Amino acid sequence: MAESLTSHEPATGELLWTGAAGDPDAEVMAARAAWAGWAARPFTVRVETLRRFANLARAQLEPFADLIARETGKPLWEARTEVEAVINKVDISVSAYAERTAQRRLEGALGTRVAVRHKPHGVLAVLGPYNFPAHLPNGHIVPALIAGNAVVFKPSEKTPAVGEFLVRLYHEAGVPEGVVRCVQGGVETGKALAAHPGLDGLLFTGSARAGLALHRQFAETPHKILALEMGGNNPLVVWDAKDLHAAAAMAVQSAYLSAGQRCTAARRLIVRDGAHQELIETITRLVDRLIVGHPHANPAPFMGPVIDNMAADQLQEAFLELMGRGGRAIRRLDRKTDERPFLTPSLIDVTEVERRPDVEMFGPVLQIVRVADFDGAIAEANATRYGLSASLIGGAPELYDRFWAGVRAGVINWNSPTNGAPSKAPFGGIGLSGNHRPSAYYAADYCAYPVTSSEADSARATIGVGLADPTAPANIEG
Template identity: 50%
Template sequence: MKQDGKLFIDGSWTDGQGAPLTSTNPANGEPIWQGAQASEAQLESALAAAHSAFGSWRRLSVEERFAIIERYAAIAKERQEEMAKLISDEMGKALWDARTEAGAIAGKAAISIEAYHERTPTRNEGAIRLTHRPHGVMVVIGPFNFPGHLPNGHIIPALIAGNTIVFKPSEITPAVAQAMVGWWEEAGLPPGVINLVQGGAAEAGQLIEDKRTRGVLFTGGVKAGLAIHRTLAGHPDKILALELGGNNPLIAWDVADAESAATVIARSAFITSGQRCTCARRLIVPHGAAGDRIIDAVASLISRLAVDRPDADPQPFIGPVVHSKAADAILKAQEELLFHGGEAVRPSLRLDQGSAYVTPGLIDTTRCREVRDEEVFGPLLQVFRTKTFDDAIAKANDTRFGLSAGLLSDDEQLWHRFADQIDAGIVNWNRQTTGASGKAPFGGPGLSGNHRPAGYYAADYCAWPMASMVQEGALNDDAAMPGLVK
């Protein structure tokens, strides 16, 4: 069912006054959300509303803020299936996959409340009193691949800390954002504390550059993240939290069960049609028969992976990518690898000309003359063969990114070497690279970002510490002052 697109500013729903905007179901091309982007005046109104609401929101006790957030979580849990269907329709995830995201939205509140208690308690240590203060107006910019869970992971800890929000979701997935903000209204969040605007890069730029914005919380591609970073150069007064993805390596070495390893590899590379920032992009195996067995097992498994409508019965492992242009980009990246000497073990193919359905691909790039260090955001896995395990780790670390990495091996000593030498924020042994805990830091070094959205670490960037030095008793001026003439 098509949703009537709205903005939410200062507690009221209103039509956008900017350029028309429509989101469509990538599985069938039908419209999901139809409305308009925010005009410059509406962006200004959203910032003004958040700025005005900040004083009263921050002065509420944290228990009062918790109560609203817990009501929101209860609504999210009650509407979990409804949200899963909307995510699946708008973004193209298989329904089983969308259900995990909908569940994570509901579960984020308890994790964030626990993290707040862990990170930001008031402490008294003699004459020093430590408290934490909110920054002010925070701009949250969300991605399309987890349109609910990822912005939700910024919004909840920011609200707990006492900040107010202007939320600009991906222009590809406005309907999910509108539903979530409706839950905040239903939970009793005061007017102006969260404001929803729609738009693209230009609208985001106006929000980021405004002097009332005290922080920008962004999850998305490296190109957009670097543009935000450049915009805020010279603004140490604005907190910037970036999670930008990765070119993630997965090493398979000394593995007896090639079929089991292939299952983990496929889950790592192709879940959510390869549209997770933690998906494995590079499979590294040994030269010779051991590597051949792994590659053959992966190729065999790929041939049996169902690619179908997200609501098909039985459920497919892979649905469409988010739109046909994304499919074009995946196939173009594959074409470039083949041009430079890559070998198609199993090529990625478009199922219907012009559609967003592409099959998972496996390209041996060992002999490629050139392989760009870029994140191909889709179901395309590159294979590299190396002679030694040390070479495998060097290849894994040969990237500007550092988000996720994994090792599949029966040898525990190899795991210890891997964990000690790998440059990644999330490391995995004998499990898929896409797993993450809401309580653990999420992110990595290099172009994968800076702050770590999740748990304690999100609470950390949503507030700043204040150290109060207190002199007990009457004012004391007895301290000696060298050089003072009496």
Template identity: 55%
Template sequence: MSQLTSIDPATDQVVWQGAESTPGQVADAVAAARAAFPDWADRPRQDRIDALKRYQAALKARATEMAQAISRETGKALWETTAELGAMQGKVDISIRAYDERTGERANDTAFGRAVLRHRPHGVAAVLGPFNFPGHLPNGHIVPALLAGDTVVFKPSEETPWTGQLMAECLAEADLPAGVFNLVQGGRDVGAALLDQPIDALMFTGSGAAGAHFRRKFADDPHVILALELGGNNPLVVWDAADVEAVAGLVVQSAFVTTGQRCSCARRLIVPEGPQGDAIVEAVAALVDRLIFAPWDSQPEPYGGPLISKSAAAAALKALQDRIDAGARVIRASGPVDNLPGAFVRPALIDVTGVHMPDEEMFAPFLSVTRVATFDAAIQEANATRYGLSAGLVSDDPANWDRFIRRIRAGVVNFNRPTTGAAGDMPFGGLGASGNHRPSAYYAADYCAYPVASFEAAGVKNIEGEMKGLR
């Protein structure tokens, strides 16, 4: 049996070890979920709500411990993982409201009988978690799926198995029936083994490449519902904004929060040609110089930590160098951070105006600047991507926003706020290579259950009077 090890990228220390699930254990987990599904789906909805409230209480009781564990496993600053635990707890109440609003059951009387709308769970849902928000993001699938009556098999990222184990312990404290929630641990082979099992739904947060693979894999299995929340090559346009220091804060928070490891981070900054654009870029560069990247428990409190691993840092730095070799001009260079481990990288700012760049997401604190002559050209440049997750506009002119929101192609579009901001009671997701039009967050209720529409009469009634063409 293979051993799975989780490394703190800020210290290179081992923080968790455990056994990787075997193919047989994966099959057993799916079989257990399948066996538990009928009873769980048929239980009164209040039973499922009560169970999730117990899970919420377990998360609250262990919030400090879990936040520190996520910081150790991912390298993220403690202020950020504390917020992540808060979001995980809040997801329970939000999901209950979303289910009532978007699914549930309702009826009305018509001339032809009582019309009833019900929603039924799909069955066994496979949830594959990411490493950047290893609690919050899979939790956003698991909670609404369980609430709808689905059973779940969860595979955390192989980079963050400890967080998955802690979530499983909290769900065990919620006293769910056996088989309703199942944890499997491992890397790609374990994920592949899970998706080869007879599942009814795949709920995934991760890269666009992985999402494309899943689309192909399940092309001939239309009964398997796919909810894919993928990455983005996200644009942030700044136009007609006078306060460059205020602009800089919005840009930096969009591009560099979570060390650039959010799918909604701005990757492309689009500014006017000339002095206005120059002033914006200079202010952004000056604020970048003030950012503290250090271990999660350092003092003073860090802005961000390392990337998830040394290999991720090496791949990101190579992608950055490829862009520089292609002609990008360096404004702020990346590289190691002081004497810290190799997963730490400095934020980079490069000017790619007039240089052809690959339409790929760099999951790191790197931001590319493009200068354009007109606002229409800025919108055109913003839409020049096969992705469509997030986008933003910073401007003093509301007329610019009116034009931007009508023309931009993305699922999350913010005005004078960072591209990374998203409300928990709103949908979250994108289109194109960023997803499959199944936004998560508040709209997760939509893909966790399917609608069943019925006409119903209290008794058997002769309908010959409704029929035409009788002798």
């Protein structure tokens, strides 16, 4: 009997969705049966099908955003921006495919031509996260479909309703049902899907721990593509900032958007010791004004709850551990109500904490680290196994050049928040943040593989060296 699944609204606890765990084997087999027909369709047909999907998403923007807001708890205004990202992904992916996987013709030797073209891998699994349950898996699925792959998508078990809605839009747009399959389920379903021999690759967005497990699992299958997009322990350095209010606003945006549930969220605020007080006071005043509330509340909240009570409990335990190890709370991580996972944005000075945990605290927690000089700031920024996002606020161009050259991350910003990476550029990290398969504009790179061909209209060949004279008597020894 199939496992029963439910989804509840984080903000209210109300039941939103019920269903049953799917069968990864059946879904992969359905995708394998449909893949060749989809890959054989002209590129223009695949593109127009995905553009119909974008138009359908645009027509369904409000109910789509409402569903995202209810299932994740994020404010409705933010859910709308997620749907807009889903819509925009199609045209961006078409441009990226044309640029990153363009066909090329070169002149070869002896009148031959050299052609470079790309082929789809086949059937790809996509494992999606709960923080952006439509935008992030869509960022894998759209370029995969454009390239000619079939996809088996497993949404996060915490956001199954959004995943189901997204797949229904693909089918309504004309993507064959076998080409995009949705398999619901928890961790065991994800493991079974990832291990399926019928897959040609897996595209993952989620935690570093799960990504490392997938990396080990795929170690003996180099013929399968594996793209890992994981988290970050991201540094935000504020140094010689002329406008403290702007710096404070960027720090708040970096740390607390989406209730801190972004892989690019700032986890560590690095400041010059002794010159930091006014900045921290400015940030604190802004933090105290942030509205934490129901996604549909009026006035609109800045942030909603974290995804569920378990996540809230774990965050509070981690915050208390930091305090127990010498951290000084400037704003505590408080729970608005024990029944629901609404957390207040927190600030904690961890400069005196020895052996600070190098973990991704996936919530509204910003840790302050004071350093003596800019070399110390760069060293502290790099004091992590992760390497996703980093940002410098303030300083002259020469200081940013030092920061850019010295910091290890896949996204490095100046006078800009750590989050909100542009979709028209590559997005990915190093270390525990990824495996050098950047997504966004570069997703085309892992959705198709290049094929090099030497081609001629007729066969012409000679062997000019190493042949005996046919008129000479045979030389037989022995």
